[in-house]
Amino acid sequence: MRPKVARQGKAPAKTEVGRNEWLVFRRSGIHGIGAFALVSIPSGTEVIEYVGERISKAESLRRCEADNQYIFHVNEESDLDGNVDWNLARYINHGCSPNCEAEMDGERILIKAIKDIPPGAEVTFNYGYDLEDYRDHPCRCGQPGCVGYIVAEEFFEQVRRSSGTTLGLE
Numbered sequence: 001m002r003p004k005v006a007r008q009g010k011a012p013a014k015t016e017v018g019r020n021e022w023l024v025f026r027r028s029g030i031h032g033i034g035a036f037a038l039v040s041i042p043s044g045t046e047v048i049e050y051v052g053e054r055i056s057k058a059e060s061l062r063r064c065e066a067d068n069q070y071i072f073h074v075n076e077e078s079d080l081d082g083n084v085d086w087n088l089a090r091y092i093n094h095g096c097s098p099n100c101e102a103e104m105d106g107e108r109i110l111i112k113a114i115k116d117i118p119p120g121a122e123v124t125f126n127y128g129y130d131l132e133d134y135r136d137h138p139c140r141c142g143q144p145g146c147v148g149y150i151v152a153e154e155f156f157e158q159v160r161r162s163s164g165t166t167l168g169l170e
Helices: 056-065 152-161
Strands: 016-019 023-027 033-037 046-050 053-056 071-073 079-081 100-105 108-113 122-125
Touching: 033 053, 033 122, 056 071, 079 152, 100 122, 108 152
Parallel strands: none
Antiparallel strands: 016 023, 023 033, 046 108, 053 079, 071 079, 100 108
């Protein structure tokens, strides 16, 4: 007679993919992995640097056409491809009412808090997409004022008008 062996289920999904002194990166209700405040983060704090591979504009265009969504404009000659393992900042989700922003410091891209962020809150910044094919980029941030698409704030009213919605307006 064989002894009964407890059936091993699938191992639980790894809930944390990384952290720094301010953030923990884990599953998000917005999309995939997100960044969450480990501690209170005061407005003005540099929470992480967006890092990656420096690439030419031609290579950037090629990678964008191959659906790489992690490319940041740096200057007129080059961009930064953040789709690399060592770039935890690539997991920060878009938010229509963000608590952080991407700021250029020379050729560095810093993610800085623009509001005080309480522990446990998801950290977001506006990705600043233009209107080209905006309907291909739905937003699920659920934040007050969400326009339903990932676009720069300067386009919010135009998107609201074309979508026929005023949801989230205050």
